Amino acid sequence: MTSTLSPEHKEYRHTRTRSVLAFLRNTWRGLTSMRTALILLFLLALAALPGALLPQRSLNEPKTLEYISQHGWWGQVLDRLQFFDVYSSVWFSAIYLLLMVSLVGCLLPRSVDYVRSMRAKPVLTPRNLARMPHHARAETDAEVGDVISASKSRLRGWRVVEREENGGGRSISAERGYLRETGNLLFHFGMLGVIVTFALGAMYSYEGQVIVLADGDEFCNAGIYNYDSFNPGLRVDGTELNPFCVRVNDFKATYAPTGQPVGYESNIQYQSGADLDSRTWRPYHLQVNEPLRTAGDRVYLLGHGYAPTFTVTFPDGSQRTQTIQWRPVDQITMLSEGATKFERPDVTDSEQRRKSQLAITGLFAPTAALQGNILTSSFPELTDPAVAVDVMRGDLGVDSGRGQSIFEIDQSMVDNGRLQRVARENLGLGQELTLDDGTRVRFDSVQPWVSLQVSHDPTQVWVLGFAVAMFVGLGGSLFVKRRRLWVRVTPVADGDDKRHTVVEVGGLARTDQAGYGEEFTRIAGDLLTRDRRAP
Amino acid sequence: MPVNETLSQYSDWSYTTTVAVYVLAMVFFLIEQSFGRQGRQAAARTKERARELVGAGGAPVTSSPATPPASGTTQAPGGRSRAERFGRMGVALTVLGVLLHCSALVLRGLATSRVPWGNMYEYIMAVCLIAVVAWLVMLRKFPVRHLSMFMLLPVVMLMFIGGTWLYSVAAPLQPALQSYWLVIHVSAAAASSGVFLVPGVASILYLIRSRNESNPAKFARFAPKLPSLDVLDRIAYRTTVFAFPVFTFGVLCGAVWAEAAWGRFWGWDPKETVAFIAWVIYAAYLHSRATAGWRGRRAAMINVVGFAATVFNLFFVNLVTTGLHSYAGVG
Numbered sequence: 042m043t044s045t046l047s048p049e050h051k052e053y054r055h056t057r058t059r060s061v062l063a064f065l066r067n068t069w070r071g072l073t074s075m076r077t078a079l080i081l082l083f084l085l086a087l088a089a090l091p092g093a094l095l096p097q098r099s100l101n102e103p104k105t106l107e108y109i110s111q112h113g114w115w116g117q118v119l120d121r122l123q124f125f126d127v128y129s130s131v132w133f134s135a136i137y138l139l140l141m142v143s144l145v146g147c148l149l150p151r152s153v154d155y156v157r158s159m160r161a162k163p164v165l166t167p168r169n170l171a172r173m174p175h176h177a178r179a180e181t182d183a184e185v186g187d188v189i190s191a192s193k194s195r196l197r198g199w200r201v202v203e204r205e206e207n208g209g210g211r212s213i214s215a216e217r218g219y220l221r222e223t224g225n226l227l228f229h230f231g232m233l234g235v236i237v238t239f240a241l242g243a244m245y246s247y248e249g250q251v252i253v254l255a256d257g258d259e260f261c262n263a264g265i266y267n268y269d270s271f272n273p274g275l276r277v278d279g280t281e282l283n284p285f286c287v288r289v290n291d292f293k294a295t296y297a298p299t300g301q302p303v304g305y306e307s308n309i310q311y312q313s314g315a316d317l318d319s320r321t322w323r324p325y326h327l328q329v330n331e332p333l334r335t336a337g338d339r340v341y342l343l344g345h346g347y348a349p350t351f352t353v354t355f356p357d358g359s360q361r362t363q364t365i366q367w368r369p370v371d372q373i374t375m376l377s378e379g380a381t382k383f384e385r386p387d388v389t390d391s392e393q394r395r396k397s398q399l400a401i402t403g404l405f406a407p408t409a410a411l412q413g414n415i416l417t418s419s420f421p422e423l424t425d426p427a428v429a430v431d432v433m434r435g436d437l438g439v440d441s442g443r444g445q446s447i448f449e450i451d452q453s454m455v456d457n458g459r460l461q462r463v464a465r466e467n468l469g470l471g472q473e474l475t476l477d478d479g480t481r482v483r484f485d486s487v488q489p490w491v492s493l494q495v496s497h498d499p500t501q502v503w504v505l506g507f508a509v510a511m512f513v514g515l516g517g518s519l520f521v522k523r524r525r526l527w528v529r530v531t532p533v534a535d536g537d538d539k540r541h542t543v544v545e546v547g548g549l550a551r552t553d554q555a556g557y558g559e560e561f562t563r564i565a566g567d568l569l570t571r572d573r574r575a576p
Numbered sequence: 577m578p579v580n581e582t583l584s585q586y587s588d589w590s591y592t593t594t595v596a597v598y599v600l601a602m603v604f605f606l607i608e609q610s611f612g613r614q615g616r617q618a619a620a621r622t623k624e625r626a627r628e629l630v631g632a633g634g635a636p637v638t639s640s641p642a643t644p645p646a647s648g649t650t651q652a653p654g655g656r657s658r659a660e661r662f663g664r665m666g667v668a669l670t671v672l673g674v675l676l677h678c679s680a681l682v683l684r685g686l687a688t689s690r691v692p693w694g695n696m697y698e699y700i701m702a703v704c705l706i707a708v709v710a711w712l713v714m715l716r717k718f719p720v721r722h723l724s725m726f727m728l729l730p731v732v733m734l735m736f737i738g739g740t741w742l743y744s745v746a747a748p749l750q751p752a753l754q755s756y757w758l759v760i761h762v763s764a765a766a767a768s769s770g771v772f773l774v775p776g777v778a779s780i781l782y783l784i785r786s787r788n789e790s791n792p793a794k795f796a797r798f799a800p801k802l803p804s805l806d807v808l809d810r811i812a813y814r815t816t817v818f819a820f821p822v823f824t825f826g827v828l829c830g831a832v833w834a835e836a837a838w839g840r841f842w843g844w845d846p847k848e849t850v851a852f853i854a855w856v857i858y859a860a861y862l863h864s865r866a867t868a869g870w871r872g873r874r875a876a877m878i879n880v881v882g883f884a885a886t887v888f889n890l891f892f893v894n895l896v897t898t899g900l901h902s903y904a905g906v907g
Contacts, residue, residue, distance in 0.1 A: 085856055097844065
């Protein structure tokens with residue numbers, strides 16, 4: 042029977058399924074080996090590096106575009122290879138997916154081993170303890186049983202098994218430090234959790250920025266059109282945002298005499314949940330580092346600026362007043378630029394109306410400093426505000442179908458002559474200028490504005506939880522040492538009929554050797570000296 | 577929060593004195609290291625101690641730990657060799673330097689009424705202090721005093737760079753930094769970076785020594801004075817194992833702070849990215865020591881790369897790239 046079976050057994054047929062299976066098995070083994078994991082870790086580090094060196098689209102889009110245009114074909118190639126979106130690129134994702142597979146492939150067998158080792162008894166005492174890395178030996182007059190029980194009480198906290206040996210001797214196998222593997226697994230599972238929840242977060246989170254005037258203006262998280270910019274996750278379509286409203290009552294920035302900012306704060310009111318129906322406002326003191334957390338979202342105070350108020354008195358006496366945010370061009374002095382746009386109320390014909398639009402553009406300085414006729418700002422605080430404005434008249438291009446920036450006028454309208462400069466002047470607070478047709482433009486006042494960011498990330502608590510698990514596990518896996526200790530007690534009969542007991546202690550660190558020597562010496566010293574003293 | 581100019585001035589003087597004291601200590605250590613016979617003796621002592629620490633050889637402990645270490649045979653009984661005296665003086669000077677260093681840091685903190693690591697100059701000061709303290713702790717555990725010069729060299733270099741090019745006048749903090757997380761996050765980052773300096777240096781020495789062992793013609797005069805590979809490896813491992821969780825903690829706190837300050841806990845800011853890279857490299861180091869074929873020289877190389885990433889994170893990311901972590905306070 043066997044003779045007929047074995048030749049068949051030896052003859053390995055290379056069927057297609059078998060070679061596919063072999064390939065899969067080898068791939069899996071290769072992928073889950075420690076060496077591969079190491080190489081993947083290096084690749085991950087290497088792949089993350091361009092993200093620190095090159096501008097990234099997700100962080101700074103204008104800078105990225107500038108970089109690409111400055112570097113010609115090289116920039117184009119880098120762009121094609123997704124070097125400006127490193128963390129969502131195909132190759133970065135491939136590496137971390139492979140690393141995740143490798144991690145899972147490493148964790149599954151280790152978890153099985155772990156469960157098994159938790160049930161297992163400490164291994165048999167080796168025959169020759171003198172060959173262990175740590176070894177000690179002593180003779181004593183005490184009985185075997187006494188030595189064993191004394192050793193057992195010293196080895197409290199160790200997992201201990203006692204065994205009978207040949208020749209009336211007994212031995213103890215002890216092992217300790219199981220928490221190391223627990224910590225190890227906790228760390229790696231925690232990491233897996235962080236990766237998964239991080240990826241989920243990228244799908245279900247969103248961020249939106251909005252500028253709100255700090256004069257009691259309101260913002261409601263009702264839809265993405267309320268935002269100035271909105272970055273949704275992959276699975277966020279902008280509907281069903283968590284409803285809440287915020288009203289910004291004031292903003293205050295304090296500065297050191299050097300102009301260095303010392304604090305930004307804003308008093309706001311908010312309503313969410315049941316408060317929305319009852320129209321109850323709750324106060325909150327919004328500061329940098331202290332976001333408002335409500336309705337599962339967070340509201341941050343990200344930046345600030347100034348919004349000059351202009352009043353335009355048209356020839357027929359009708360007045361229009363607007364307060365539009367201007368954006369800081371110099372964060373240190375808060376010199377700002379912007380464009381406040383007006384339409385003539387007294388012109389009804391839409392064609393005519395389109396040709397007589399006004400835009401007040403230019404620079405705003407919170408603390409004016411004139412160098413000749415050029416306006417700059419000497420301090421970021423609102424002490425002596427002034428504007429240097431160009432008044433443009435003509436077609437602003439609002440109806441051209443192109444998107445308009447609220448901070449700029451459409452330069453192409455100026456270039457093709459449809460928008461013309463009709464005045465250029467520096468204005469202090471309350472001062473006004475008069476255009477050729479009798480229209481007067483007055484610089485009335487200044488309102489501060491705040492830039493708020495609303496962030497929504499339902500998974501971040503989970504990420505934190507897993508990260509903490511990682512950290513705890515890391516502690517266990519680095520500082521707990523898995524080590525073994527054996528005690529063998531053998532009775533020896535001397536020639537002159539006096540009985541001795543030989544006590545041998547052996548030790549083996551199952552992980553890194555560092556540090557076990559000292560502990561072993563201490564324990565062995567305790568075990569052996571105590572035995573000697575006890576008669 | 578006005579800045580106390582007097583205290584800040586004292587802090588600056590203290591800083592300069594610290595650097596001077598470290599340089600003097602370096603000279604003393606250099607004498608111990610380089611004067612032929614003694615240097616070799618130091619290496620020999622190290623080997624013996626190493627053997628004791630490993631506990632190999634199966635020597636019975638029954639004779640109790642009271643036996644004096646065998647190293648007494650290599651030196652004249654009772655007296656110490658001149659080079660060794662220089663080494664001990666070097667340690668004394670280093671301790672003095674640490675005290676001055678501490679006072680420089682504390683005075684800076686008092687001058688500004690805040691934690692003294694709000695800009696790059698102060699951060700480097702803190703990192704160097706931790707590095708020297710970590711090395712002093714290592715000196716108590718391993719007989720590697722004659723290597724102190726190699727440890728102090730990067731410290732002095734860093735402090736020189738910090739004190740000249742990166743110096744910034746004591747000033748209050750920017751609003752974004754006014755958080756108790758500054759105390760936790762930055763101190764964890766500084767502590768781990770400082771401790772990482774020790775394995776970085778030890779691993780470089782390891783590579784030199786191992787190069788010499790595989791080819792005795794390389795570093796023939798220098799390498800034999802270094803301790804055995806095993807000792808250098810264990811210094812690197814012990815310190816990395818300490819610093820890695822601290823670093824992890826620092827990154828974790830950084831993420832929590834970023835969530836409160838910038839609206840997201842992780843955004844691939846350059847500093848975050850390089851911290852992540854350094855973390856991955858040190859994780860690879862820890863794994864490599866548990867992988868056959870990667871122990872020893874390769875592990876040492878990885879550790880050096882990890883340290884290079886830490887230095888890169890300190891200088892390049894702070895000074896060259898612009899990101900949210902641009903608090904260097906330089907120009």
